[in-house]
Amino acid sequence: MSKTTNTTNDMLAIAQSCIEIAKKKGAKEASAGAYRVRNVDFQWRDGKPEKVEESTTRGVQLAVFADERYAVVSTSDLRPDALETFIGDAVVLAKSLAKDPYRALPDPELYKGQSSVDLALEDPKYDTVTPEIRQKIAKEAETAARAVKGSEAILSVTSNVSDTLTERFLVNSNGFSGKRRDTTFFVSAQVSVKDKDGRRPEDYSYAGARHFSEVPSGAIIGREAGERTLARLGAKKGDSAAMAMVIDNRASGRMVSFLMGPLSGASIQQKRSFLEGKLGQQVFGEKVTIIDDPFIPRAFGSRHFDNEGIAAKKRPVVEAGVLESYYIDSYYGKKLGVTPTSGSASNLSWKLGDKNRDALVAGIQDGILVTGFLGGNSNGLTGDFSLGVQGFRIRGGKLAEPVGEMNISGNHLEFWKTLVAVGNDPFPYSAMRTPTLVFDGVSFAGV
Amino acid sequence: MQDRNGINRRTFVQATATTAAALAVTDLFGLGKALAGTGPAEGIGYFSRFGVTEKLIKDTLGAALSRGGDYADVFFQHRILNNMTLEDGAVNRASANVALGVGVRVVKGDQTGYGFTEDLNAEAMKRAALTAASIAQGGSKNAPKRLNVTGKDNRYPVKVKWEDVRPTQKLTILNGLNEKTFAADKRVQKVNINFMDGSGVILIADSNGRIVEDFQPMTSVYLSVVAEQNGRKENNTVNVAARSDIEFYNPARLDKLVSDGIAKTMILFDAVQPPAGEMPVVLGAGSSGILLHEAIGHGMEADFNRKNVSIYSDKIGKPIAKDFVNIIDEGTQVAARGAINVDDEGNNVGKTMLVEKGILSTYLHDSISAKHYGVKPTGNGRRQGYEYAPMPRMRSTYMLPGPHKRDEIIASVKKGIYCDHFSNGQVNIGAGDFTFFVKNGFLIEDGKLTTPIKDVNIIGNGPKVLELVDMVADDLKIDEGGWTCGKDGQSVPVSQGMPTVRVASITVGGRSEAKKG
Secondary structure, three states: OOOOOOOOOOOHHHHHHHHHHHHHOOOOOOEEEEEEEEEEEEEEEEEEEEEEEEEEEEEEEEEEEEEOEEEEEEOOOOOHHHHHHHHHHHHHHOOOOOOOOOOOOOOHHHHHEEEEOOOOOOOHHHHHHHHHHHHHHHHHHHHHHHHOOOHEEEEEEEEEEEEEEEEEEEEEEEEOOOOEEEEEEEEEEEEEEEEOOOOOEEEEEEEEEEHHOOOOOHHHHHHHHHHHHHHHOOOOOOOEEEEEEEEOOOOOHHEEEEEEEOEEEHHHHOOOOOOOOOOOEEEEOOOOOEEEEEOOOOOOOOOOOOOOEEEOOOOOEEEOOEEOOOOHHHHHHHOOOOOOOOOOOOEEEEOOOOOHHHHHOOOOEEEEEEEEEEEEEEEEOOOOEEEEEEEEEEOOOOEEEEEEEEEEEEEHHHHHHEEEEEEEEEEOOOOOOOOOOOEEEEEOOOO | OHHHHOOOOOEEEEEEOOOOOOOOOOOOOOOOOOOOOOOOOOOOOHHHHHOOOOHHHHHHHHHHOOOOOEEEEHHHHHHEEEEEEOOOEEEEEEEEEEEEEEEEEEEEEEEEEEEEEEOHHHHHHHHHHHHHHOOOOOOOOOOOOOOEEOOOOOOOOOOOOOOHHHHHHHHEEEEEHHHHHHHHOEEEEEEEEEEEEEEEEEEEEEEOOEEEEEEEEEEEEEEEEEEEEEEEEEEEEEEOOOOOOOOOOHHHHHHHHHHHHHHHHHHHHOEOOOOOEEEEEOOOHHHHHHHHHHHHHHHHHHHHHHHOOOOOOOOOEOOOOOOOOEEEEOOOOOOOOOOOOOOOOOOEEEEEEEEOOOOOOOOOOOOOHHHHHOOOOOOEEEOOOOOOOOOOOOOOOEOOOOOHHHHHHHHHHHHOEEEEEEEEEEEEEOOOOOEEEEEEEEEOOOOEEEEEEOEEEEEEEHHHHHHOOEEEEEEOOOOOOOEEEOOOOEEEEEEEOOOOOEEEEEOOOOOOOOOOO
């Protein structure tokens, strides 16, 4: 049953007391983050509940700065005596290490200018979602999946309905205190089907939102999961070839995620980034414009301040293919001698094209629509990548047979310049909000 | 925010790669008087300090079964993880994490209810138990009358507990590795080293009256090297891990870590991405066990099979490989990262034959799937921590030695590749497609290793690839790497091993000229 979702300030008190204890134990400065998370996950499989999980968890993370030294510790053991000993140990731990002249809390100037825009990250009706509602949505998803044409091939349908209420406090001893509450609701369905050759292809669909009323129905998710999976029947390895690649908006996030590490201050300073020294240069195709936008109401990456307390700002990362900024936290900002931006991404806001996935596919004579990646990796230093892909062959502007067990390889510094089109369809269920992306002349390995 | 529902169902393995950092001073964050190196113990020893009593456990199990569940268990955990990181020549960051909590599980048929709490008091535990109980809807069942233990083998050779290790001992190891790495080659530009040690105690008690405590140590070191030559940079990472103590880091092992890290980085200056397409692939002895983990291990986890969604769901008892192919998953290798004294349901851990003489033999079971199939649990019920319900997971997965010789295998390939260092892999359970990512290897041309290769993904289909394993050497090696397996949002430590093996044909995702389609 849902309960105790009113504002509770006990975690703030714990964060504040951690700071006080740390100072008493000899820390010069300290930063404490305290959280409480209520999570419910309901799983339904083939006509009955499979798993019900429900919990409220809490803990603290504490960074201590003592004698120009630094340590960060976290615990779920909040018994007062245990916490006192724990923090004392943290200070002793820090003092046993080497000095680090770059380690300090952020400059308080960086806390200033916090936006007051209402991000609406918490659903005031969170409490109204009951076990009965979750079960109803999960059942709807299964029913819809099994109503798709060809569903006699379905072996199993699993659906999940989950929700989370998170409350976080961040207190820095040099003058920052921040609070954040947010909710998330997710619905997903996974379908397995039996293929003639004995394979049992699976695919899934999911959606989520900050507000329950914005989550698509179980029926929509279930139907899409059923359709996606049944379309995989008869998938074969395609021929090795160089051709166009369309990546759908759900899958394209994986490609973009490989840029995030190399964009970080740590990678730049540690000489582990193929983007080192590339600021102001044309690294991507001209159609790539990405803004880091923390202020999109109800979005998954929205925030007023980052995890160091630095006031969030909207800023360009890539403009018309030119690299404009990195993700730099206060520590690596000092090491690099530059002003920190933020060490982590918020939402990525893309300059969109005017066509959706299907219209983009219609413009391709010969290519592959990638709907999912399998394994593979990307070398953040050299930019070389090699990834397993599955999807559908495109012939004459139409989707043809399903393909799988194929691979693409390339180097990001060349690959992103071959981007020829951006869709109008940002994937709303992820903070990366990637649209459909189209690349030319991609080398596919298959038969 | 993660795409949680989309991502958390993936199954994969990856090499340890810690980005943040830190450590322990004598008795810092200590477990206190934890039993060490004695094997699982009966009854409530360690957890009595948190006020855990037999009555508390029985009351909790009673609440858990109050709505008619078939079975219930409680899983207490107290764990301290320490990390120390060296960057830019100094060990100047450390981290410690303490986890304390208890999870309550109720099982009704194949259905699971789960709740957990960080407060180890009667009221909080009862609330978690009633949450878990809601999976069942019926009358109350009885809690156990008495609690008994099983299993007493110890597989963690720990003479000195991690909390008794002085920080200077760890700093010496880190600084020594840094100096040796820079001294080994002038091209070295950056060195990052992470030292992790962990100690944990778990207590499992269930409604069959079983109760067991186990002390579980873990340690790993990873070394990452960035080198520069003629304006070009390359990077590689090597690591070692074990359920052991600081004596694991003997001079020979540390020297080998440095020489491996240097060799595997410097060779990249001469390496190319191999040609794309289907070709014979020779897998070197050791970490190539990643192929088994992805091609068959996950698909043999019995939860996928009882749900009928694995490509192996109807293949038990059928031939799937040549008769010299034998594949094992076991938890009994002393000090291995994937070793466990008991699984996270309190079951004994042994050896499980996945493939015996080429025939698909036994699934990896937790207690739910074992009951479903009417067999004994295999000791594969594992979980990331008290926040999670257990499920079937691998431990240490490897292939037994075969009739061939390594040199004979390499000499047999006219045009193909040889792989011997990997970073990660993934599998689709039902379709059977799997991948693993090669960091280092060589082209094989006319039976000889020639040009080094790097950064290439290999993709195949599990049963098809096992059929195509046509040579197995006699040089089985269990890898010491820090492998972590992810499934359904939970990470657990695993090991893997392999003799040198030839796969007659598999798709290599290279970069060179592709045929025009």
